[in-house]
Amino acid sequence: MPLNIAVLLSGSGSNLQSIIDKIEQGVLDARIRLVLSNKNGVYGLERAEKHGLPTKVVKHTAYDSREDFDAALVQLIRESGAEAVILAGFMRILTPHFINSFPDKILNIHPAVLPCFPGVNGQQQAVDYGVKISGCSVHFVDEKMDHGPVVIQAAVPGLHRDDAKTLGARILKMEHRIFPQAIQWLAQGRLSIEGRKVDVKDCPAPMVINSQEDSALVNPGLENGF
Known part of the structure; x- marks a missing residue:
């Protein structure tokens, strides 16, 4: 169902x-x-x-x-x-x-590799800090901002020429892939929380995306269709 x-x-x-x-x-x-x-x-x-x-x-x-x-x-x-x-x-x-x-039924997407850069304007925070790696996180929600246990994260490169808009666009492409994937795992009953750690049943191995348009590391890896 x-x-x-x-x-x-x-x-x-x-x-x-x-x-x-x-x-x-x-x-x-x-x-x-x-x-x-x-x-x-x-x-x-x-x-x-x-x-x-x-x-x-x-x-x-x-x-x-x-x-x-x-x-x-x-x-x-x-x-x-x-x-x-x-x-x-x-x-x-x-x-x-x-x-x-x-x-354990509330998921959030955040445009940073948590616990780095919680709160608003995570992309701008990353650019201002000069990071070489940025990305996005899907996590369960608790009472603190951008704090709950992490389900899946994607890391993308931060480039010297980036501003918040260009970095944000690169991050957003991965948000659109990892968020539906996390929801699917929730729908399948495959997520369990142990303290701060989220276990994904039959967890896919980490994967590298390296195409002409996109480059990212995703953990856990994405499944077919995502």
């Missing part, structure tokens, strides 16, 4: 699109039951509507506290029938109430 998911976003939703694409290709065993945003008019909502997906806007500014806002989100997600929550550029820190409502 497909995994019923809710996708939360605050912006353009390019990672939402990668998830939709993999579902429609029959590669990702998931069903998007709800796309939630805390902002009106973002392109991510338009992407969802183009594919006939249910959407909802819940403005955090309409609530007196983070707890009240998160309680409203939890209610909508539960009513949608979603079992897991996917944070695809959702620019809010979740409260314990939200996290405890979906234990």
Whole structure:
């Protein structure tokens, strides 16, 4: 049975699109039951509507506290029938109430090789630091920002000529591959958490991508279709 998911976003939703694409290709065993945003008019909502997906806007500014806002989100997600929550550029820190409502079922994508450069503007932080290796991480969500156990990471080169836009574009290509892969493992029940470590059942070996367009190291490796 497909995994019923809710996708939360605050912006353009390019990672939402990668998830939709993999579902429609029959590669990702998931069903998007709800796309939630805390902002009106973002392109991510338009992407969802183009594919006939249910959407909802819940403005955090309409609530007196983070707890009240998160309680409203939890209610909508539960009513949608979603079992897991996917944070695809959702620019809010979740409260314990939200996290405890979906234990070990919340995944986030971050544009850095954690624990380096948590928080906003990870690409700019990497450029400013002058790193030679950057990348992205999919992790389970806990009560701290960009802190939960890591599921999969991709490393890409940081080049001398890079600015945040060029490095970010290189990272984003890998985000669009590793995020659906991590969701598929969650859907298949292949992820287990032991302390800070995530075990992937029948874990694929690390893989190197070295094509004319892309170069990356991915661990665990990607499976067919991702």
